[in-house]
Amino acid sequence: MEPMKDYTTQELSQLLQNRQFRILREIFEEYNVVDLAALVDRMPVDEITALFKILPKDKGAELLSYLDPDILEELTNNFTAAQIGGLLEHLFIDDLSDILSELPDELVKKVLSSATPEQRSDINALLSYKENSCGSIMSIDVVTLNLGDSVKEAMATIKKQGKMAETINWCYVVDPKGKLIGYVSLKDILFAKDDAMIEELIDYDVPQVKTEDDQEKAAKLISKYDITAIPVTDLEGILLGIITVDDVLDVVTEEATEDIQKMAAIIPLEDSYVETGIFPMFKSRITWLLVLMISATFTGSIINANNQLLVHITSLAIFIPMLMDTAGNAGSQSSTMVIRGIVVDDMGVKDFVKILWKELRVSFLAGGVLFAVNTLRIGLFMPEVGWTLALVVSATVFIVITLANLVGGLLPLLALAMKQDPAAMASPLITTVIDAVSLTVYFMIAAAVL
C-alpha cells in the first residue's frame, strides 16, 4: 500500500454513491480518523448512516468518537440496536461515556440497552463522578500485574489486557484485593530476562490521584514528575483507572482558558466562542458588568464630593482618566503576575512577604520613571497647567502605582487565604478598588498643595 491522495467530502460521497466500497474501506484503513471525521461531518446524515454499514466495526467506533454531537444524535436515531451493539464492542468505555454525555436522555437509554451488563455498570460508574474530577476523565482500561508474576507471565498479561488498554507503557502492580502497590514500565519488562520477576522490576514510589481529586492535580503531578500516565485509585487505594498525559493536555488548555476568562470578569463558558449561543454568552458577561457598573458609582461620588476643588482648578479634571487608567493598568499587571504564579508555580500565602517586597521595589522603579516622564511632559508641553500641578499629578502617579501594585499583588493571596479562587479576583474588580483609592489620593494631595 502506498500513501494515497487527499480526499474531499464530495469525493467520499461520490465513492459511496458509486458503491466503491472497497476503496472507501481502504481510505478508512489508511487515513487518520481525525481528518476523516472532519470530512464526514459535512456529509448528509443518511450518507453517513450508509457509510457506517460498510465500515469495519472498529473503524466505525473510532470515527464515532470524533463526530459532531448533532450528527451523533441523528446517527444514533438511525442506527438499529444490533448496529449500536456492534459498535459498542469496539469503543473505549471513556469515549463511550463522552459520547453519551452529548446525547439526549432517550438516546442514552437506547444505547445503554444495547450494551452488555458489564459495560453498563462501567459507564454508570464513570458518569457518576463529579465534573472535572480525576474520576470523570480517567480511562478504566489499564494493564494490571501481580507482584508474583514472572516477566514471561507479565508479557502474556500485557498481550491479553493491552488490546483495549489506553496505554501499555506503564503496567500497574496490584495486590489480590486490587490495591495499587507499584508500577513497572513496559521498557523494563521488554529489556528484562524472561525468568526475571516483576518483584525485581517494581517501583513502589508511584505518583497517584484519587477519583475525586480535581483533574488539575493529575495535570500538575504528570507535569512535575515528567510521566506519561498517572493511576487513579479510590479512597482505599484500589486501582480504578488511569489518566494519560494526552487527556491532561486538554485539561491544561481548558483551565488556562477558564483562568483567562475569570481574570477578564467573565464567568467561564462551557463551550468555545463560536459554539456558545447568544444567551449563555450574555449571561457569562452581564453579572460582572452590573456589579462593576454599580461599584464604579462610588468612584463617581468621590469626584462629586470634590466638586468645589474641580470648579476652582479646572485643569485637575484633565488628569483623572490618566490616573485611573495608569493605576488600573499597574494593578492588572501585578495581579496577573501573582495569579499566574499561584496557578503555575505553586506560590501561596507563605510568599506574602516576598511578593510585598518585590512589588514595593518594582513600584519604586516604575513609579520613579513615570514621575519623571510625567512631570517633564506636563511642565514642558502644557504650560497652561503649570509646574506645581504637574508635580501634584506626578506625585499622585507615584503613590498610586505603589498602592495599585500592592493591592493587585496581595488581593489574590487574600482570596487564596479565604479559600477562594485567586483568578476570580478579576482585574476589573481590582481596577475598581484602585480607581477609588487613586482619586482619593489625588484630591487629598491637590487640596493640601494648591
Next chain:
Amino acid sequence: MEPMKDYTTQELSQLLQNRQFRILREIFEEYNVVDLAALVDRMPVDEITALFKILPKDKGAELLSYLDPDILEELTNNFTAAQIGGLLEHLFIDDLSDILSELPDELVKKVLSSATPEQRSDINALLSYKENSCGSIMSIDVVTLNLGDSVKEAMATIKKQGKMAETINWCYVVDPKGKLIGYVSLKDILFAKDDAMIEELIDYDVPQVKTEDDQEKAAKLISKYDITAIPVTDLEGILLGIITVDDVLDVVTEEATEDIQKMAAIIPLEDSYVETGIFPMFKSRITWLLVLMISATFTGSIINANNQLLVHITSLAIFIPMLMDTAGNAGSQSSTMVIRGIVVDDMGVKDFVKILWKELRVSFLAGGVLFAVNTLRIGLFMPEVGWTLALVVSATVFIVITLANLVGGLLPLLALAMKQDPAAMASPLITTVIDAVSLTVYFMIAAAVL
C-alpha cells in the same frame, strides 16, 4: 524491597556524614528522582559533590537534570573531567542541552570537552535551533525501522535502540536515506505474528512537524490527533527527532502564561514570578505603563475640551468613572473571548462577520439590561441628578457597551490580518481606545439633550 519512609534533607546529609552509602544508594534506587532533587537542592554543594561520587552514574545523570541551575553551575565546577564524562554517557542529549543552556560559557566548554565527538555534534545541532522551535525541544533518540523488516527484526531493533529512546510506543519507518515514510505502534508490533512484516503494519498518514516550525504547532497537532508523540523532520523530510506529549504539556502552560501576560499589558517574562529579578520585572511592565499613561492624556483632553459643559452641569462628572470602567470592562470581555478563540479554536479573519453579528446581539442584551438598571438606579436613588440626565447616562452606556464590544471583538482580528499577535492587543490598549470613544459619545449626547 518494601516501600520506605519519607526522608528529609537533614536525614540525607546525616546518612552521608555517617558513610551509610548502601542505604543512600537504596534510597536513590527507590524514590522518585523529582522528589529527591527537591531535597538535594537544599544540601551544601560539597555534600552534593560527595553524593555524586557514591551514586550509580545513571542515577546521578538523572538527578542532574532536575537540580537547580545555580547548583548545577557549582557542581560542574567541582567535578573532574572523568566524572563529567561518566555522567554524560547516561544523559539524554536533549536533557544535556537543557543543562548546557543554563551554564556559563566556560563551563559549557568544560562539559563539551568531556563529551564524545558524536555527542558534541548532536548537542551543537540541538543548540543551533531557534528558541521555541520544534527542533529546540525535540529529543533525537527515536526508534527507527525499515519497511522491509519483519516483526521479529523490528523487536530486535526496538530492544537495541529503545534503551535510550524517549518513547518506544511509536516506531518510525524510514527509507534508506532516512526519510520518514510512516509509523508503527509498539502495540501493533507486540500483537502481530512473528513472521508479519512492518510493511503490513505501517501507517503512512503520519502527522509531523519540521525542525523550524513553532513548538505550538507540535502542541496543536498532538492535541488534535490525540497522539502521544510527533516526529520532527528537516525540510527534505529526513527524520531528525521526536517531540512527546509531556514536552508539549510544558509548552501549552508556557504559551498560556505568555498570552495572559500580554493581555495584561506585560511583556512576557522568561522565568517565573519568584525567579525574576526586580530589574527584568520592571522592564517587562514599564513600557506599556508609559505608552498607556501618555495615550490616556488624549482622554483627558476630551474632558478639557468639554470643560464648559462640566462647569454648567456639574453632575455630569459623577458618571465619568462609571462610563470609562463599564466600557473598559465590556471591551476586555469581548477581546479576551476572541483572543482565546483565535488561540484555542482556530478562529480567524474568516469569522469576521460571525463575530460582528454575535457581539452586536450580546451588546443589545447586555446594553439593554444595563440601560434599565442604570436609569432606575439614578432616577430613584439620586433625585438631585434627575431623570433626564439619568436617561442621557444610560443611553451612553448602551451605545458605549456596543462600541466597546465591537472594538474589543474586532481589533484582535485586525491584528491577525496584519500578521501581528492578537494577544498583544492587550485589553489596557483596547480600554484606552474605548475610554476616548465613550467620553466623546457622552459629551455629544449631553450637549445635544441638556
